Amino acid sequence: MKPTKLGSSFSFIASALAIDDLARCRGAEVITRDIAIIGGGAAGTYAAINLKDRGKSVVVVERRGSLGGHTSTYHDPTTGTPINYGVQLHHEDSITRDFYARLNVTAGPGSFPEVKTPLYIDFTDGSPILDYSIPQPSEKYFQALHKYPYLENGIELPDPVPEELLLTWPEYMEKFNLTNDAIATYSRPATPGDLTKYLALYVFNYLNTVLLEEQVEGKIIVNANGDLSELYRNALAELGSDVLLNSVVVSGQRGRKPTDGVKLCVTTPKGGKWIIAKQLVFTAPAVLKNLEPFSLDEREVNIISEFEGGFYYTGIVTNFGLPTNYSYTNRGQNTEYHIATVPGVVMFNPTNVEGTYYYWYNSFSDMTREQVETDTRNTIKLLQRTVTGADVSAEPKFPAFKSHTPLHPITSADAIRRGIYREVYSLQGYRNTWYTGSLLVPGSSQLWNNTNQLLPRIIAASEQ
Structure with missing residues (x-):
């Protein structure tokens, strides 16, 4: 990654664009929160519910048509069975249980996704990886982590940062005999890009x-009925008109003192709206494109421009055509440690509906739904042979899809x-803005948990 110091030239361009965007909110309804x-x-849903519970008025701006972010659930049209194809589970702790209870979702015991008998296959040529299995991390890993x-x-x-943390993971493993x-x-889940390039x-x-x-x-809990998205549907029902779905901020002004607040021009399906608020909580991926x-x-600009997120996609496939008593995981036949080739499908996992699988897809660049599904179909046809x-x-069918891009923004050593x-931490509260995303x-x-810890500071700033 080669960050670009955009400085004042970026601000000039952004200001010029803002003039055009502000026209969309001329004479628009004003929402004061x-x-x-x-x-x-x-993070955004948790913040909204908990701020409201603490007596604060809120408005949530969400560009998609539902709440939930990386949580995605497809309902089988024949049986109604919920199939989660993004987030699969939650950690069992008091914060999670309290949030479930707050939104009237019954928590049940969970486990890592059922994979049936795993088949490890090189998805580039269909060859099986023999005598291969995924062990749990060793005690030496736990010792290093701690x-x-x-x-x-x-x-x-x-300060200074330990230099070993800035080694790539292969370098770290070699140096510390891991x-x-x-x-x-x-084999850690949902990690975009080239795994060998990640810093320790x-x-x-x-x-x-x-x-x-x-x-x-x-230590896992899930919704007892299997539908992880119910949490967010219940939140949406409670928040009601305080959520603007399919909506985006096109221009914003943020003051430098708490009393200055923030003013946002937002496009919604019902036209432009002004939002005037005391504080702003930014929970979307903190990359330059989202914050422009x-x-x-x-x-x-000089902080945010250092970060880039990865490219990751998930979806549902039916009419799979492969034996349904297996899961199928991509591994390289001739790569070190059998690391899968990118771009490509990460895995196909079975669901509670026979013959319906969910898949994850990893890429080095942004892709359209058509591109992802075309490559996924080609992979399935190869495996069928x-x-x-x-x-x-x-002939595979693809009834559901979601882009999780940009996923987990990272920066350079x-x-x-x-x-x-x-x-990044010094930006908390700067210009009345707080960051609680990934x-x-x-x-x-x-x-x-992190959002919960930040809420008292946000509330205090809103009361100045």
Whole structure:
């Protein structure tokens, strides 16, 4: 990654665009709230419900047609069975249980997704990977992880940053004799891009104690009826008109003092609207493209422009044509540690509906739904020709799809060495704006926990 210092030239361009955008809100309805929340995913929904419970008025701006972010649920049209094809589970802790209870969702025990008998196959040629299995991380990995407690629930780094954390993961494993954990660590879920290029810092931040408690100890809860999206539907029903779906901020003004507040021009299906709020909570991925409409100053641009998110997609496939007593996972036949080739399908996992699978797809660049599904279909047709018992005449169908791009924004070793994460934390509250998305932690339960810790500061700022 080569960050670009955009500075004042960016501000000039953004200001010019803002003039055109403001025309969309001329004479528009004005919505006045204590807190404006951008993004209705895990963090945004949690913030909205809990701020409202604490007596604050809120409005949520969500660009999609539903709340939930990375949580995606498809309902089988014949049986009505819910099939989650994004987030699969939540960590069992008091924050998660309380949030379930608050939204009248019955928590039940969960487990890592059922994979039936796994088949490991090179999806580029259909050849099986023999004598291969995925072990749990070793005690040596846990010992290494616990050396860096500041990566468990954020990225609050010491100064100077330990240089070993800025090694790539292969370099770190080699230096600290952790190569026996290569397969376990390269198999961590929902990690976009080239796994061999990840810094050790991000491996420990992602494959942290929370995820390991889920994976190894089974500290998992799910909706007892299997529908993880019900949490967000219930939240939407309660928040009602305080949520603007299919809506985007096209221009924003943010003051430097708490009394200045924020003013946002938002396009909605019902036309432009003004939002005037005391504080802004930004929960969408904190990358430059998402923050462009908010009139960033030079300081903000020079921090946010250091980060880029990955390209990741999920979907549902029916009429699969492959034996349904297996899961199918992509692994490289001739790559080190059998790491899968990118771009490509990560895996096909079975669901509670016979013959219906969900899949995840990893890429190096942005792709359209048509591109992802075309490549996924080609992969399935290849597997139909190479897996015993497959039906080569079956034509796959794709009833559901979601882009999770940009996923888990990260930055370079040089930027981390220079103190970029200290600068990120210093942005909390700056220009009446707070950040609670996946810039610092990866999972829904950790997002809820981090948001919960930040709420008192947001409330205090709104009362100045």
